[in-house]
Amino acid sequence: MSIIVGEETKLVISGLTGREGTFHGMRNREYGTDLVAGVTPKKGGQDVEGVPIFDTIKEAVEEKGANTSMVFVPARFAGAAINEAIDAGVETVIAITEGIPVHDMLATYWKAKEKGVALIGPNCPGALSPGKANVGIIPAQFFDKGRIGVVSKSGTLTYQIGNELKQAGEGNSSIVGIGGDPIVGSDFIDILGLYEADDETELIVMVGEIGGDAEERAADYIADNVSKPVVAYIAGFTAPPGKQMGHAGAIISGSSGTAEAKKEALEAKGVRVGKSPTEAAQIAVEVLAQQA
Amino acid sequence: MDLLEYQGKELFARHDVPVPSGKVAHDVKAAVEAAEEIGYPCVVKAQVLIGGRGKAGGIKVAGDRAEAEAAAEAILGMDITGPHGEGPFTVHQVWIEEASDIESEYYFSFILDRSTKKVLAMLSTTGGMDVEAIAEEDPDALAKVHIDPGKGFDVAAAKELASEAGIPAEFQDKTAELISKLHDGFGAEDATLIEVNPLIVTVEGDVIALDAKVTIDNSALYRHEELAELEDDSLDDPQEQMAHEKNLTYVKLDGDIGILGNGAGLCMSTLDVVAQAGGDPANFLDAGGGSKADAVVDALEVITSDQKVKAILFNIFGGITRCDEVAKGIIEATERLDLKHPLVVRLDGTNSEEGLKLLAEAGLDNLHQEKTMLGAAEKVVELAKAAG
Numbered sequence: 001m002s003i004i005v006g007e008e009t010k011l012v013i014s015g016l017t018g019r020e021g022t023f024h025g026m027r028n029r030e031y032g033t034d035l036v037a038g039v040t041p042k043k044g045g046q047d048v049e050g051v052p053i054f055d056t057i058k059e060a061v062e063e064k065g066a067n068t069s070m071v072f073v074p075a076r077f078a079g080a081a082i083n084e085a086i087d088a089g090v091e092t093v094i095a096i097t098e099g100i101p102v103h104d105m106l107a108t109y110w111k112a113k114e115k116g117v118a119l120i121g122p123n124c125p126g127a128l129s130p131g132k133a134n135v136g137i138i139p140a141q142f143f144d145k146g147r148i149g150v151v152s153k154s155g156t157l158t159y160q161i162g163n164e165l166k167q168a169g170e171g172n173s174s175i176v177g178i179g180g181d182p183i184v185g186s187d188f189i190d191i192l193g194l195y196e197a198d199d200e201t202e203l204i205v206m207v208g209e210i211g212g213d214a215e216e217r218a219a220d221y222i223a224d225n226v227s228k229p230v231v232a233y234i235a236g237f238t239a240p241p242g243k244q245m246g247h248a249g250a251i252i253s254g255s256s257g258t259a260e261a262k263k264e265a266l267e268a269k270g271v272r273v274g275k276s277p278t279e280a281a282q283i284a285v286e287v288l289a290q291q292a
Numbered sequence: 293m294d295l296l297e298y299q300g301k302e303l304f305a306r307h308d309v310p311v312p313s314g315k316v317a318h319d320v321k322a323a324v325e326a327a328e329e330i331g332y333p334c335v336v337k338a339q340v341l342i343g344g345r346g347k348a349g350g351i352k353v354a355g356d357r358a359e360a361e362a363a364a365e366a367i368l369g370m371d372i373t374g375p376h377g378e379g380p381f382t383v384h385q386v387w388i389e390e391a392s393d394i395e396s397e398y399y400f401s402f403i404l405d406r407s408t409k410k411v412l413a414m415l416s417t418t419g420g421m422d423v424e425a426i427a428e429e430d431p432d433a434l435a436k437v438h439i440d441p442g443k444g445f446d447v448a449a450a451k452e453l454a455s456e457a458g459i460p461a462e463f464q465d466k467t468a469e470l471i472s473k474l475h476d477g478f479g480a481e482d483a484t485l486i487e488v489n490p491l492i493v494t495v496e497g498d499v500i501a502l503d504a505k506v507t508i509d510n511s512a513l514y515r516h517e518e519l520a521e522l523e524d525d526s527l528d529d530p531q532e533q534m535a536h537e538k539n540l541t542y543v544k545l546d547g548d549i550g551i552l553g554n555g556a557g558l559c560m561s562t563l564d565v566v567a568q569a570g571g572d573p574a575n576f577l578d579a580g581g582g583s584k585a586d587a588v589v590d591a592l593e594v595i596t597s598d599q600k601v602k603a604i605l606f607n608i609f610g611g612i613t614r615c616d617e618v619a620k621g622i623i624e625a626t627e628r629l630d631l632k633h634p635l636v637v638r639l640d641g642t643n644s645e646e647g648l649k650l651l652a653e654a655g656l657d658n659l660h661q662e663k664t665m666l667g668a669a670e671k672v673v674e675l676a677k678a679a680g
Contacts, residue, residue, distance in 0.1 A: 075511065101512035102404060103482050109409045110441045125611070139611045139642055154557020156609050159641060160665065163609070180556070182406050182484065209557050212406045235560040238567045239576070240545060247343075247424045248401040248414060248487050259564075276565050278666055 002129035002174045003149070003194040003201075004092060004120060005033070005068065009133045012037040012060040012090070014081040015072035016048050024072065024096075024137050025051070031134040036064035039081075057081075057088035070126070070135050071095040078122065079104035086117045094135050095121035095185070105183040112185055119185025125155035125177035138175060146171020148284060149195035151188055152207035153180040153214075157235060157277060161207060164281035170288070173200040180209060188218035196226050202291070203229045205284055206271075208262055210236030215262040223269040229287045232266050232273045233280035234259045293508045296339040298387040299522055300486075300504025307477035309470055310500045314389025323364035324357060326388040332356055333391040336363040340381040342374035343505075350383065353391060360388070392502060397490035398459065399423045399434075400471060404484045410438040411478065413445065413471070415457040419490035445475040466499040467491070474501075481519070482512035531575070531598050538590040540577060547572025549676050550595035550604035550633070552588075554579050554613045562607040565666055571673035574601045579613075588621025593629060603634040603676040607665055610641030619647035623654045634675040635659045638668035 011028065015021040016038025026049060029035040037052055037060035044055035052064070060066045069085035071078055071093065078097035085093045086108070093112065100122045112119040120127060126136010131145040137155070142163045148170055152158040155177055162175060176191050178184050188206060195201045204226070208215040215234065222230050237259040263273045272287070274280025295303065301311040315326035316339070327334050338350030345351050350372050354360035364386055371380035397419035405412040416434045418426050427434050435457035439445050450468035459467050470491070478486050485507040492502045513520040535542030541556070545563075549571045553559030556578050563573045575598065579591050595601060608618050618639060625631060635658055639647045651659060660675070662668035 076514065099511040101482055101515075102484060102509045103479060103512065106404070106409060106411075106441055137612055142641065152557075154555060156553075156555030156611060157557035157561055159609050159611050160558055160561070163640065182404060183409055207557070209560060214406070217407060233561075235557050235564060238545075238563040238573060239560055240543065247427075247489070248403040248412075248485060275568060276666060277561060278664070 004127040005133040012066035075099035098123040124179030144171030147202040149201040151191040189221040295506040300506035327360035339385040344375040393495040401487040543576040550601040585621035589625040592625040602679040605672040615644040615647030619650040636672040
């Protein structure tokens with residue numbers, strides 16, 4: 001089935017008329033994604049290489065049946081574009097834009113929850129279901145169709161691991177970049193739950209990095225809710241101890257947020273953690289071979 | 293962006309949160325003038341972005357002019373290392389403020405809680421001490437409330453928290469009023485952390501914020517001109533300053549292997565594999581998505597200005613970044629900067645074949661190509677050791 005994006009995806013892109021928006025939008029379309037519309041206020045009626053442009057996302061939903069929105073507009077306008085997509089009635093919003101103020105995201109996060117919209121990002125590379133659809137900036141050529149689901153905070157690190165899996169003859173059901181911002185629409189646990197329910201996914205690779213406690217919470221979630229094998233990689237073991245401002249951060253998370261703390265939390269729940277992207281990919285291949 | 297104590301207090305004052313009056317000074321003369329104006333006793337406080345200033349000797353009470361002068365002389369220019377080994381940070385400024393007669397000390401904070409996606413308020417009557425230890429040993433001593441997004445945190449809500457924390461009834465109103473004003477400031481200034489430790493009750497019965505730790509969301513600085521203009525005191529290091537000017541994400545480390553990667557995750561991962569191969573990274577440098585040739589030249593200039601660097605590793609996995617652009621940058625930088633450092637280059641991803649071809653054609657003597665990330669890490673460690 002794959003998750004987040006697939007054959008059923010009908011994509012509308014906010015910011016399609018911009019230079020980057022056009023570039024990645026067309027790449028997504030060439031890959032086979034059903035790109036039905038673009039949205040830029042006051043440019044309704046125009047088109048970008050045959051893709052109709054509307055003034056609002058609502059019009060794109062009503063006239064073209066868009067069910068997934070990608071937000072590719074500058075940070076100052078991105079929060080409003082995400083909110084507009086949520087109100088317009090799409091099922092999924094994928095926000096690529098980097099640098100959206102965190103207080104804006106706080107309000108938007110709860111708005112998406114309330115309306116039952118799956119929000120991915122912001123500041124993420126998007127989602128790819130090989131052979132079906134690509135929404136975002138993930139270079140699809142490094143990923144084959146297959147049985148490993150990938151969920152990651154980091155873009156380039158995901159490409160690295162995907163490429164290692166491909167060289168080992170494995171492919172992916174989906175690849176989801178959740179982004180590394182303090183407030184993201186979907187956490188590891190949201191995506192882990194979707195992979196657990198996805199019949200094409202046999203193993204999950206989770207790519208984390210220092211900061212926050214999403215990996216620690218994922219470890220607890222996996223122990224209670226995920227029956228499929230999970231292999232993890234965490235980046236940032238050599239990162240210098242950041243200046244800690246005050247004590248509040250440590251008090252609430254009960255975790256130092258270091259790579260070591262995350263590795264320990266995951267291993268304590270039976271998740272194997274690779275010490276390099278290469279090793280994580282090797283472990284994934286090994287685990288699948290044992291299951292066969 | 294972390295604010296110094298005095299910058300935090302200025303922010304508090306803008307939202308009518310009571311703080312002791314004071315002045316900032318960059319040299320001893322100005323510090324003494326400030327002390328004279330404020331009157332005695334006053335407190336001379338080192339302005340650095342870490343905790344543990346008091347224990348390190350960075351906070352002194354002055355009873356007269358001579359003591360103020362001695363305190364400023366001792367504190368300005370001193371190096372302070374944080375309780376978790378951060379820094380050292382050199383003190384460039386002191387904040388001189390009127391001394392307060394303290395009756396009680398509380399702990400208070402607002403923090404953006406990433407797990408619950410809500411703002412969390414925490415209040416305790418055990419201020420001024422090691423709150424982390426208290427939170428662990430006696431969690432009940434810390435009253436917490438997650439604030440519903442979209443709703444404010446009015447005086448009534450704050451008073452409920454004050455009551456739960458065990459603040460004496462006679463001080464609850466003033467404490468609640470202060471906390472509610474801080475909440476206004478938290479949202480209006482796009483803060484992600486406000487910590488007041490201690491929040492004090494004076495012998496006169498006033499409730500005052502005696503310290504201020506404030507973090508502002510960098511992404512929101514565009515709508516806070518007065519904060520964006522504050523001088524950034526955290527960039528003591530010449531390379532970090534240079535990288536900042538060139539708009540590169542750079543963190544200095546103490547090793548001898550320069551690192552350049554694209555994307556924060558891959559770059560952190562590169563540091564890890566170099567360390568695993570027995571090397572010591574000299575820096576973290578994320579050239580970012582879509583790195584163009586000029587950015588690569590800038591990055592190499594920053595990396596090689598660190599005299600400790602003996603060899604450099606390029607680890608690029610091109611997504612948006614095009615490897616041929618990176619290769620052009622490497623060739624250009626080698627010529628422009630007359631680079632002699634051994635360079636290990638691993639290019640993979642978008643246009644990697646074109647990039648590798650350009651590098652091969654350039655025939656640079658000091659350049660070594662590696663196919664894998666692990667192979668590249670091992671090679672650069674070997675070259676750095678040979679150069680040592």
